[in-house]
Amino acid sequence: MTSTAPADRPRIAICGLSLEASTFNPGATTIADFHPRRGAEVLDQRPFWGAGGALADAADWVPVLTGRSIPGAPVPAADYASLKAEILDGLRAAVAETPLDGLVFDIHGAMNVVGMDDAEGDLAVAVREVVGPDVIMSTGMDLHGNVSWRLAHALDLLTCYRMAPHEDALETKERAVRNLIDRLALPPEQRRPLKAWVPVPILLPGEKTSTRLEPATSLYARVPRIEALDGVLDAAIWIGYAWGDEPRNCCVVMVTGDDQELITREAEQLARAVWDARDEFQFVAPTGSLAEVLDIALASDARPYLISDSGDNPTAGGTGDVSWTLGELIADPRLTDGDVTTIFASVHDRQATDACVAAGVGAEVTVPVGGIVDPGPRGPVEVTGRVAHIAEGDPDAEVEVVLAVGRLQVIITRNRKPYHRMADFERNGLDAPHADLVIVKIGYLEPELYAIAADWMMALTPGSVDQDLLRLGHTRISRPMFPFDTGFTDPDLHARIVPMADQPVGQPG
Template sequence: MRIGIAGVAIESSTFSPHRAGLADFDVRRGDELLARYDFLSSGWAAGVEWVPLVHARSLPGGAVVGEVYEGFAAEIVERIGSAGPLDGLFFDIHGAMSVVGRVDAEADLAARVRAALGDGVLVSTSMDLHGNVSRELGESVDLITCYRMAPHEDAMESRERTARNLVERLRSGLGKPKKAWVQVPVLLPGEKTSTRIEPAASIYRRVAEIADEPGVLDAAVWVGYAWADEPRCQAAVVVMGDDEQLIADRAYELARAYWDARADFEFVAPTGTLHACVAAGLNSTARPFLISDSGDNPTAGGAGDVSWTLRELLTIDELTTGRATAIHASITDPDAVAACVAAGVGNPVSVAAGGKVDSGPAGPVELTGTVFSLSDDPVGGTVAVVQAGGLHAILTTRRKPYHHLADFTLLGLDPAKTDLVIVKIGYLEPELYDLAADWLLALTPGGVDQDLLRLGHHNIIRPLFPFDPQMPDPDLTPELI
C-alpha cells in the first residue's frame, strides 16, 4: 500500500503582531521528510510504501503570511497529483494555525487535500491537543486524533498512533470509520489544563481507556487554542469507530466530563505578578527557583521580543547589584545581538533590547552590561548573553524556546547554580521541571497573556466559558460525521 505524508504545522496567536513567514518554517521533502518519523520502520509498517510529499513545521508564532500558506497548500496539492495512486494520507498538522485573511486554516487545507485525493483515499490526521476541530475539518478527514499529554511528551507516540490507525484500517478493508464529534463551549489556556494535575489527568486517562474498547478505533479531547480569536476556538471531542451508539455515548461522556470540570481547572503552578514571584524566589531557600514568564512564551505563539519582564528585572536591586543571580531567557533582537558581536566577549555594551515586534507591553529597553558569551545555535541563530550585575540576559537572532539544560550550558551558564531562572514558558518542560527546586508562574503581558478576559476576543462563539461564567448548560449531543 502507498501512503503519502504531508501537512503544515504551526500554532498561531492572533494577538501577537508577529507574522510567520517562509523563514520560520522547517520545510522537508523526500528522505528528509521521512527522517522526521522514526516509527515508519516499525513492524506494523512493514509492506507500506511511504510517499513523502511536503511537510512544513514552525515554532509557534503569529498568523502565517497569506502567500506563504498558499504556497504550501498549492505544493501539497500539486505533489498529491504527481505522486501516483495513494491508498492513504498521513496528514500531520497542529490544529491552531491561523492565516492572515482566513478564519479556519486547517479546514481549508483539509478541504483542498480531500479534493485533490478524491473520496476513496483515507486521510488520517495527527493534531496537538491545543488545536481546534471545527465541523468542517472533521468532515474533510477520515481519522483524527491528538496528543494525550501536556506537556507533549507523547507527541511522536501520537503521530505513530495516527499512522498505525490508518495502516490497520486500510488492511482491515473496513473503510472509513464513523466519527462522533461534539464541541464543548470552554476555552482555557494550556497552563490550566496540564495533564500533570487534575482534572485533566483523569479526563485524559479516561480517553485512553475508551480508545481501547472493542468497537472504538480512537478517542481524543482537544482543549482548543486560547490565543486565537476565531469561531472554531473551543474544546472538542471526537470518538471514532464502527459501533455508532457506543462512540456517541463515549463522546458524550467525555464532553460532559470536560464541561462539568470547567471551573475546576487551575494553573499548573502557583501564580502571581512578576514582582511577587521574584520576591518569593529571592526570599526562598530553594535553588534554583524557576519563574515562568508566561505572557510572551514563544512555544505558545508569543513574538519572543516582549521586553517588559527584562525592564522590570533591571529595577530590582538584588539583581542589578549582584547580591543575587538570575538568568532571563530570552529576547529576540538581531540588532542587539549584532551590537554584542561587534563589542566582543568581555567588553562593555549598551543595547536597546526587544520591544520592536511586539511593543505593546514595553518598547525597547536599555540594557547596559558586559558581553558574557557569544555562540551559534541552530534554532536561535547567533546568541548573546549580556551580564548586568547578577542578571544574565539572553538575546537571540531568531525566536527560540529555552527548554533544555544544554540551551543554557552551551552559553556558559549553569542554571542549577543560579538563584532565579526566568524563562519565557508556560508549564515547565520535563528537564526544567526536574531542575526546579521550586517554581512559580508569573502572569506577565504579551501575545499569549494568561488573562484571557483582558486580551479582547471578539470573534469567538458566545456564550463560552470562562467569558460567560453563568452560561446555561450546553447541548453536548454528539453528531455523527
C-alpha cells in the same frame, strides 16, 4: 482504485503544515519559519518511518512536504498559498504516477492564516480534492489544536496528544499512522470509521489544563479506557487553543469507531465530564505578578527557583521580544548588584544580537533590546552590560548572546527561540541547575526544566499569550463560551455523527 505497491503494501502520502499561531501576535510566520522538508527529508523527521524504523516497511511512503514552525504569529496569505500550492502539486504528481491508498496529514491544529478562518480545514479540503474520496486520511494533532466540523469531515482518522506537557507527542504521531495502516488492511467498504463530534464551549489556556494536575489528569485518563472498548478505534479531547480568535476555537471531544451507539454515548459522557469540571481547572503552579513572584523566589531557600514569564511564551505563540519583564529585572538591584545569580531566557532582537557580536566577548555595550515586533507596555529597553558569551549555530536562534548586567545574565537571540532544555543553557556557558533564579519565557515547565526546579511559580506578565484571556479582547469566538460567559449551565453537548469524507459535509445538527 487499488494500490499497485509491491507486496500489496499501501501507498501512503505525507504532507502538512504545523503551527500554533496567536491571532494577537502582531508578527508574521513566513515560509522560512516552517523549515520545509521535502522528499526524503520528510521521512527523516519521524524515527518510526525512517530508515530502520518500526513502520519503514509497512507502506510505500510518498513524502511530499511538511513544515513545522515554532509557535508564533499568523501566516501571511501569500506564504500560505505558496506552501499549499507546493503540497497540492506534489500530491497531483504522486496521484498521476500511482493511486494513493492513504495520507498522513501532519498538522498541529492551531495555525492561523491572515484573512482566513480554519486554515487546517482549508488545507484538508484542498488535499482531499486532489487525492480523491477513496483515500483514507489520518492525523495526529496537538491537544491544543482545534477540530472544526469541516476538518473532521475532510479527514477520516483523528487523534491527539493525551499529555500536557506533550511527552507523548511522538507516540501520538505514530498512533495516527498505525491507525491508518490498520484501517487500510480492511476491505475498502470497512475502512472508514464513524466519528462522533462534540464541541464543548470552554476555552482555557494550556497552563490551566495541564495533565499534571486535576481535573485534566482524570479526564485524560478516561481516554485510553474508552479507546479500549470493543467497537471504538480512538477517543480524544482537544482542549483547544485559547489565543486564537476564530469561531472554531473551543474544546472538542471526538470518539471514532464502528459502533455508532457506543461512540455517541461515550463522546457525550466524556464531553459532559469536561463541561462539569470547568470550574475546577486551575493554574499548574502558584501565580502572581512578576513583583510578587520575585519577592517569594528571593525569600525562598529553594534553588534553583524557576519563574515562568508566561505572557510572551514563544512556545504558545508569543513574539519572544516583549521586553517588559527584562525592564523590571534590570531595574531590580537585588538581581544585578547582590549575590543572587539569575538567568533570564530570552529576548529576541536581531539588531541587539548583531551589535553584541560586533563588540565581541568581554566588551561593555549599551543596546536597546526587544519591543520591536510586540512593543507591549514598555517598548525597547536600554541595557548596559558585558558581552559574556556568544554562541552560533542553533537552528532556531541562529546566534545567541549572553549579556551580563551584574549578576543578571540575559540571553538575547537573533531569531525566536524557546529555552526548555539543559543543552540550550550549557551551549551558552550557563549552569541553570546551580543558578539561584532561572526566569524563562514559558508557561508550564517542560520536562527538563521541571526536573531541575526546586520550586517554581508562574508570573502573569503581558504579551500575546497573556493568561488573562479577557484582557486580550476576543471578539470572534463563538458565544457563549466559558470563562468569557458564566451565566449558562446547560450547553448542547449532543454528539454529531460526522458524514464520511466521501459524503456531502452538510452542517452540524
